[in-house]
Amino acid sequence: MSKKELAKTYNPSGMEDAIYQSWMDKGYFHAKVNPDKKPFTIVMPPPNVTGQLHMGHALDNTLQDILIRWKRMQGYEALWQPGTDHAAIATEVRVTNMLKEKGIDKHEIGREKFLEYCWDWKNEYGSRILNQLKKLGSSADWERDRFTMDEGCSRAVETVFCKLYEKGWIYKGSRIINWCPKCQTSLSDAEVEHEDQNGFFWHINYPVVGEEGRFVEIATTRPETMLGDTAVAVNPEDERYQDLVGKTLELPLTGRQIPVIADAYVDKEFGTGCVKITPAHDPNDFEVGKRHGLEEINILNDDATMNGLCGKYTGMDRYEARKAIVEDLKELGLLVKVVPHTHAVGTHDRCHTTVEPMIKPQWFVKMDEMAKAALDVVKTEDLNFVPEHFDKTYIHWLENIKDWCISRQLWWGHRIPAYYCDSCGEVVVHAGGAPSVCPKCGCTHFTQDEDSLDTWFSSALWPFSTLGWPDKTPELEYFYPTDVLVTGYDIIFFWVIRMVFSALEQTGKSPFKYVLIHGLVRDDKGRKMSKSLGNGIDPLEIIDKYGADALRLTLVTGNAPGNDMRFYYERVENSRNFANKIWNATRFILMNLDKSDVPETIDPDMLTGADRWILSRVNTLAKEVTENMDKFELGIAVQKVYDFLWDEFCDWYIEMVKPRLYSEEDPTKAAALWTLKQTLVQGLRLLHPFMPFITEALYQSVNDTDDSIMVSPWPVYKEEWNFASEETEIGTIKDAVRAIRTVRTSMNVAPSRKAKVYVVSQDAGIRKIFEKGRLFFASLGSASEVIVQEDKSGIADDAVSTLIHNASIYIPMEELVDIAKEIERLEKERAKLEGELKRSNGMLKNERFLSKAPAQKVEEEKAKLAKYQKLMDQVTERLSQLRK
């Protein structure tokens, strides 16, 4: 008797947590340096500490867990390195809001106190998302859990910062950057999204000094910035304005005078061909200003209100000021016209506030050299994208990369390790706290830079900082570089690229060999799941209702790398149904195992054709699944396991074997039981990476053991279990069974009624196969009697109903219930055959086909033609009989 009993229906709730706990207890997730094994490493994209599990995480981590579990079973020392990200701005905003609700102002309590609240927040919510990942079945090495702001990662950050600074690749400079007026911090280019917005083109006249009544007409989408204009530019080749260059204009509303300059940046064709230049508030104008030595006049406060230089507009919000300025220009008669115009506006990707270009002293990473190195690894294939075409996105971004603005005016994050000498102002970049003495003046008092680092600066180091870098730890030596990175295409720019160039620079190696890109999980209408739409589906609810296995299967089936997918409840139900199916198959096998003993090993001679067939199939399956896993085609891999278990194993093999199991004296009963168990176990192993919980439960039940499937060996293709002839044989028999079923339905033979079946063929080989298949016809085709006969005439003499494999399968006349229906069916068959004959004949008359196609193909076609011809004769004959 089996110790492990299975419930009548599959019910994942409760079961999954217990199984997960047992894995944890046994320490199976923990990977150690092991010289006897090859390492396989994946670093988990660290979720935000304050985050909540969403479908994107569920998909991302399911894929990773599949790969890790698979490699672990293959005998690799598989490390899945987990951890969380401090998520600088996201967390800071949440903590700030939380404090605001309590009536606490961030700036009143100050930096240190604020950081205490942040850490409290992190400690309270930091493990929440990790626990949610556990519900999913993630087999990450939790003992190695890391945090981007823990001691080791912070040390890595400071080390990298110092090294790059010494190299001159990190510098501080006053440059134009993206400023979020709401979050009050600088942003990198990657954090700015461009949205098309409907706006206007305001055409404004600037009077030419000294020439009464002459104006230069400029066009702008942002009139308020004119207060910061320091020139008007025209194209040097523009004939219209040749004489203007060098002249002076009066800037309306300010009384300032600004020059007209010539710069090739101006497009003659666009607008009026005259561009107002505002170096302090536009990246292009900034460049123009640099070229012409123009003054940079900042007219905005950090919150995007007009600053003290704006006269009567001081204190107004930028949009209020815009209105007021347009009104005033209109009154002065300087507003020429207003034209509707849509243009791209930069917004902050987190809060969607319109970003304001501003000149601010910020820290930058020089990108040219490191970008070059990152481009090379793709070319040398040390780094490969799956699917491949994503390398184009990667290359394009790197080829157009600008220096990376890494400083943020935030408190939560790694504070920039730059110190300013209190007496002489010397900048000292120093890891591990303030330097002791100023190298310039000997002073011992320093003030640290107030800014912190872009959150991606630390996550860029994740693949090696988590393994102990900058120390040369055994883990780093053994597990690094990692094998695969699994992530969505939406963070190639933010994260993947930055990891690659950081790793190349610091470790000299690409951080991973493959980047497996997946798409977005969308709702059933194809929309992005988002908080604002409220169309998000909570993975935890799905797990509660259908189980983690069902969720995982849903996420991975039919999902090709890089493609988005839609989430349907129907698909989850189907996954759950599959779980129930294999649950019950196992239950059925267990019931039979309970009744009799199964030998540990089997005498190969005792195996029947059906046994050898299914064993061969599961053997081949192992090969196919492995091949697809190797190519990261996880969707195809799991589809194959699914089809095998449901269709071949459950619907065919188990049904084939039932008569043997129910018989007391069948000598092959033990072989059947052995094969059932053997095949099931192999199938469960192949399924385990995808559906870890249920496979574990079933594996332990059928083996009556506490040993875990997750550390059992991955099935390997073995030539001695390849039975090609049985595969063809059973294939033929399956076709015959289907044929009988079809005949029965079309003849309206009641399912309860056993029918007499004739198999007639000229082919002795086929007759032999059908002799062997007798039993299956009886049980699977509800045949009362099966008669296999030699077909001497070439045409069956009775009700020819279906024709397959050079044989006629029929149920005699007396079983016929509806002759009209039979005629109708045969007419259809005849039409089909006519088509086939036409096609086959055509091909065989095609000289080019005959001369150029492989000989084997031609032979096959000839055989087909002969077969069709013969079948046609039979159908015709039969029809004429029936019509009588």
Added chain:
RNA sequence: GGAGACGUAGCUCAGCUGGGAGAGCAACUGCUUGACGUGUAGUAGGUCACAGGUUCAAGUCCUGCCGUCUCCACCA
């Protein structure tokens, strides 16, 4: 403006290196046979967007075209 992806059964999508058009769901017709109705047997439904080309042979490769979507981009 540049780049990429997609367009296959009513719906959602597979189809890898060219040779048989597929799955799930939905629909229709049956089935209380001793694992499972979260099941089972069967049926119907497609000019593989369109037009050319390469090839003995194209959903599969090439070109063009129509449509959908995404990403990147400083046109004031």
